Amino acid sequence: MRDVILEARDLTRHFTLGGGLFEPKTKVRAVDGVSLTVNRGETFAIVGESGCGKSTLARLMMRLDRPTSGQVLFNGQEVQDLARRDMAPLRRDMQFVFQDPFSSLNPRMTVGKLVGEPLEVHAPELDADTRREKVAALLAQVGLLPDHANRYPHEFSGGQRQRIGIARALASGPRLLIGDEPVSALDVSVQAQVVNLLNDLKQDLDLTLVIIAHDLAVIRHMSDRIAVMYLGQVVESGPADQVFDAPRHPYTHALLSAIPEPEPGRVHNQLTLKGEMPSPSNPPAGCRFHTRCPFAQDNCRTHTPLLDAADTDHQVACHHWKTIPEAGKPAPPRRRSVGAEERFALYRAALQTTQASATHREETS
């Protein structure tokens, strides 16, 4: 029996835009009938193009927003109708890491206050000193210095800020961490640090992670299971390996093939999509992907495909997934020059030995 920690059942969130003073009302179908389950202890990834409803879904699951219809269950408990007072445990157990490390930290609070705040809320019994110690421990946990507590967010680099955000999310001792594109705003070397950090934390603290992203390489690196979204709907979901190795949905194909690999001269068998993503306020009829799908046929324009089990665990919402040519497996990484490989090995080795002392140095500075 799988141990489900979070479940979404047919979640829908429609925004009514305008209708105020300026415009006629338009309805944006940001999330449109999404169901998924997250198992305890796993890393679950949600991928999809910008604007496909990932953040909205995350906010719904966090109960930062109310669904138009559908349910969210956390530990088997329906979260929608929780009274204010019953929200506290939920807020403690389920935490959020924001996409934008620049705008998600109150610029007028010190890092110490920011990280200490969840403690204040969820462990009000702690005295100031204990809290300060815990903050220092949290900062250390995400690789920051205790001294950083007195600084303001703007004094940190993006990667450091993202760590602050993570420390803040960890402060209440959550069981589940939802990251809304927690690494998208970071550059590669920092991104790698945060990815490692999240993986470490997950292991050390026995967390369940829900990671939202559009960078598939990162997702692939981190996740156990994955759902691919397009225009407010899940078009494919399954174990990460299966989805990456044998993508079924043409959109997943396209996403995978569009990722530029850091290998000059590599020939892509790129599946180029036509045009732009349609507006979620006026989604196409039938299969929502048909306007950009190279394999679209007549029935795609009229009939909405349902999520269909390709394998026991691997589902896809496409009328024609069986007939779509399989994507070529990504070629194995090209070999670098012999000297280069040696250098990489040296680097890896050197890092391992210096890591401990580097951390040590940082702490004493």
Add this chain to the structure above:
Amino acid sequence: MQGSEARSDTESTNPILQLHQFSLRFRGHPEPAVDGLNLSVSAGETLCIVGESGCGKSVSAMALMGLLPQDIIDIPNGQMDFEGHRYDLRSDGLDASTRGDRMAMIFQEPMTSLNPAFRIGDQIAEAVLHHRNCTRTEATESALQMLRRVGIPAPQQRLREYPHQLSGGMRQRVMIAMALINNPSFLIADEPTTALDVTIQAQILDLIRELQSETGMGTLFITHDLGVVAEIATNVAVMYGGQIVESGPVGAVFDDPQHPYTIGLMSSVPRMSGSRDRLITVPGTVPSLADMPQGCRFRTRCPFATDNCAARPALSDVGPDHAVACHYAPLEQQDEVRCAM
């Protein structure tokens, strides 16, 4: 002193743009943020500058365009040769008549880089009207052509739309159209795809490549996404702490990276095809300008650093056009490094 320039490997073509000893300083900081940069780009080629976020790529590009906010930035040093003119970047960069005409730039933020108050068509046409002696109709006509070329569907209609009516990808294409409308001989693209989705990014990269091959324009492409570099670059310059630490043809740098920082960067990238082990990273963060170490700026984060590194390493050739600024290149042949293991 710094070694050879990062430049194209095609000896035959003359460089369109050359940058000599360019340095840049934020007012109030004694240390230069960008220090002694030498660059050279030839026609039809793309030089990619790679480096961590915040290392000064954007401000350098803006300096070339003559767009620096004078009140916060100071250029102690630097000359630029462009189309037979020498510009002394200390006093002023590019003049306004060349800017937007012979040399153009695409910015990092497509969502905010278009003026929300004016129609797309007018914003593009403005660039033509300003630099060319032509009528409004002609300018609008060429804006239309340009929109068509950057692959915007229904360009006739888009001309009359406002930025908010376009998606991010389209806005970036409009920005490209605006930059390219006067057929510049040199284009600076500052992370033109960072804000976009992978599928749109692929389209934009294709577009730039295509336009470049059509017009023979030289391009300076700024990014920190190694995947993008691999896709588009002819040559690469890797920057760290405001200095070039490694430069060369894209193949050479990717297949035979020399500098520990380049190696670190490349290790950090998760690969679709790679293993799912813990990622190798560059530990620590870029020191702030105030804390920038003397000598090799990478030494505080370099696992191989020794006391020697307190002296600044010169950018010296390790292969054809391939130069590295490291005392210990190539690493695997350094006894000291091996012994350290």
Add this chain to the structure above:
Amino acid sequence: ADLRIALQSDADVLDPDQSRTFVGRIVYASLCDKLVDITPDLELIPQLATGWEWSEDGTSLTMTLREGVVFHDGTPFNAQAVSDNIDRSQNLEESRRKSELKSVTGVDVVDDYTVRFNMAAPDATLLAQFADRAGMMVSPTAAKAAGADFGLNPVCSGPFSFKERVAQDRIALERFPDYWNAGEIHFDSVTFLPIPDTTVRLANLQSGDIDMLERLAATDLAQAEGDGGIDVERAVSLGYQGITINVNNGDKGDNPWGNDERLRQALSYALDRDAINQVVFEGAFAPGNQPFPPTSPWYDTDHPVPARDVDKAKALLAEAGFPDGIDLEVQVPNTTVPLQLMQVVQAMAAEAGINVEITSKEFATLLADQSAGDYQASQIGWSGRVDPDGNIHQFMTTGGGINDSHYSDPKVDDMLNNARASTDFDARKAEYDSARDILIDDMPIVYLYHQTWIWALDSDLEGFTAYPDGMIRLEGVTLDK
């Protein structure tokens, strides 16, 4: 030529029967003729009435009227018109003239140009009332047609007829060609402009935007006199300014100040009226201690303006049981001059041990509080009437209309009533003087000074005569430009 006159404020409704402002009367001087007029020495002289005669018992007044006079609308002026006018003043609901004409019980039209006013009892003040708004004749035709709205388009028989009015901006009159005394009038039109700020009023005169102004601030006198292009004319007014003390008007009158006249006398002794005049009014006004200015024939010379005597004031205070001083709360209209005045009074009184506390109030509030008896002392004045009765009777008699102090003394009542009944100057003066003997001790009002009307005019303006009633009469006035 057009004559432009700046007024201190805007007039109210331009209906002599409804009007109540001083500036309104200035406008009427050009717009509406009265039955009688006054000389600068306050002699009554003919205007629309050419002669008058009291009956033996003083209960009827017969007037002969000027012939050949027409109203601006062409209606002829005659005895019937006079009768209609009196009727309107007495019976129009909105009329403010009722009390002034209370004594008139009937009007007989003797013939076309003779009219007789009947009274129940003698009323010496009646003629003087006819020298003011109660005596202004409006066209009966127009009055009948317009009713209470007459003021929107007044029709009288004065030298100028109404042309237009823009509230707050101007009242324009134009020459009335059929005026009975047209030969004396030398302007084609007159425009009255309300300009409240004195500095601005003077500036307008200096810049030539106006030809004359009324009520120049005393403090601007020196400047105006120093300006070669400006002439200054002045006349001591009929009115007075003082401090009214609540002696019996409600609970607030029941305090040492209301109960013990020695305190009120002490206040009077504490003040140096000359110094007040010098400091606040550049010496231009007239210090006073009675309802009439010292220059008036009605002034009681037995009680001259007292010199300041701080010791006496202190002694009086001590006598009254306040050797250590006493507080006095005085309400003051919140405009510059009264405030300035009261601050000087405050400083002087303080030296005698009277601690004056100033409460400045907006005039409407001050008035309401004063009539309701919600005050201890109130700085207020009276614009003055031609007949002495107007300056004293309503204030000092029991139940008098404006007796806000609620002062009451049967002897004073008798004297003041007697003074009304007689038309003989000496008899009346005797009554007023004996009333003064009592009032100078009781002192429900501490009189301070008499304002001087100051007009500033373009020096090219000739023939202007200053009248103590503050009016601007344009007969014989010329402008050479």
Add this chain to the structure above:
Amino acid sequence: MAVADPILSRRPENRVWKKFRTHKSAMLGGFLVAFFVLIALAAPILPIPDPAATDWGAVRKPPTAAHPLGTDEIGRDVLARMIWGAQASLLAGVVSVGIAVLLGVPLGIVAGYFGGWTDAVISRCTEALLAAPFLILAIALAAFLGPSLTNAMIAIGLSATPIFIRLTRGQVLSVKAEDYVTSARAIGLPTPKILTRYIFPNVLPPVLVQATLTIATAIIAEASLSFLGLGQQPPAPSWGSMLNTAKNFLNQAPWMAMWPGIAIFLVVLGFNLLGDGLRDALDPREH
């Protein structure tokens, strides 16, 4: 790496102060304001004549050694009145703006943050108050409450409140949409704390700027009200009432208007510079 970070060693509060201290114009502003505040406070102990003491022999005299700033319309020492008047004017400016801020900011925050009916009611009332001419509102209130400096301050404060409600509300609407506010909700921070820690500090800067501007308006409004007899009661001085009296003597005694005019200008300038400086100092993002 080992380079000590100078920032780290200091408490955040000190940094605000330090930034403030190095802010040239803020220091100038602070100096001006402090100067007048000190003078106002020290009035009782300064060797100056009684501000109500009159000298009949020296009415409206230009500056002399005995009266360094001249005398006024009834022979009082202008310097003494300026010094005592500072109290009333500063109080009028600061207290009335204080009232406006204390009422306006919370109402604006509530309206902006909660929206819906609360917002509709507050907004309509604000609009109605804004639409009624300020001076009439102030006159009516001051007349209703009775004439005194305190009531004038209340009247001015209440009349200035709608502007702050409006300003705050608008600012809250944009701050509310920021990620960091969502993040506060995500950690389960109770709404009152979100309002005080997240919304309030971030709406403060424009409020601060408006407040310093309004101090000017308030000082002048006190002048207008005391002119109408609804402010400071004579003979106690305020700059505004001095200016009002002086306007009748512009020709004969220009100094009477000059000194209060200059003082009001300097105080207004001081508060504005101070406001700008505070805004910068409180903003951790400004370098």
Add this chain to the structure above:
Amino acid sequence: MLSFILRRILIAIPTILLISVFVFSLQKLLPGDPVLAMAGEERDPEVLEFLREKYRLNDPIPVQYMTWVGNALRGDLGISLRTNQPVTELIAEKLPVTIQLAVMAILFALVIGIPAGILSAVKKGTVTDYVANIVALSGLSIPNFWLGIMLILLVSVKLDLLPASGYVPLSEDPVKSITTMLMPAFVLGTALAATLMRHTRSAMLGVLKSDYVRTARAKGLHERRVVLKHAFRNALTPIVTLTALLFGELIAGAVLTEQIFTIPGFGKLVVDAVFNRDYAVVQGIVLVTAVGFIFMNLLADVAYVLLNPRLRTA
């Protein structure tokens, strides 16, 4: 757009009702008896009683209110206690004057405030910036009445350039009308100019940092064009909203300015009316001013929509 305007007008209705209640409660709020102020020096009790009856001052306030609203809806705002003129007529007479003054003052404010704001934003931190700010602040801290009198003394008396006061209707003699109005409009405009300048400056500072301004520069446009076209156009929105808000301040300022320059407009009328407790006039004017203010805000909202393609094209 039309429906937007209609909605906006609907929203204004409760506001106007609130205002009407407010101005009506002034009657109870303000001490002092209107009838006493009307009755004249003699204060004849008979007259007082008659006036009370005539102006229905003996009715309970709610009844008076309902009567007033009923009449107001029929376009009858009562008659002035002081001059017997119908209030509507008075307002019709004064409104153009005040509008002319307001428009000219706003023009002054715009002509001074906006360029000064732009200049000081563009030259932030330079001497120009400081000077502009200090001038703006002095504009703010000089009371209207003071500046007005000084100007009269200087311009009219000493230099004899402009008439000291008075008003000529625009229809009568446009040139004269405008010249007489120059000084008052300037006086009234200065304080607004100061506010406008400060806000223009901060709006411009924000906009000048924006990416699209950089884009405009990258096109090689001249700085003037960048600032005036690309930056200013976007800074305009807050300025337009503010200008409408300033309308309220304008009326308040007009009270004193009209007093000094004896301009027969709303301000002077209303202050006199308040002091004479001429309630019909006070109520009428405050109501009309409020409606005017709401109308200005409506215009600002419309302008806001027109200036924002985002709202316009949606």
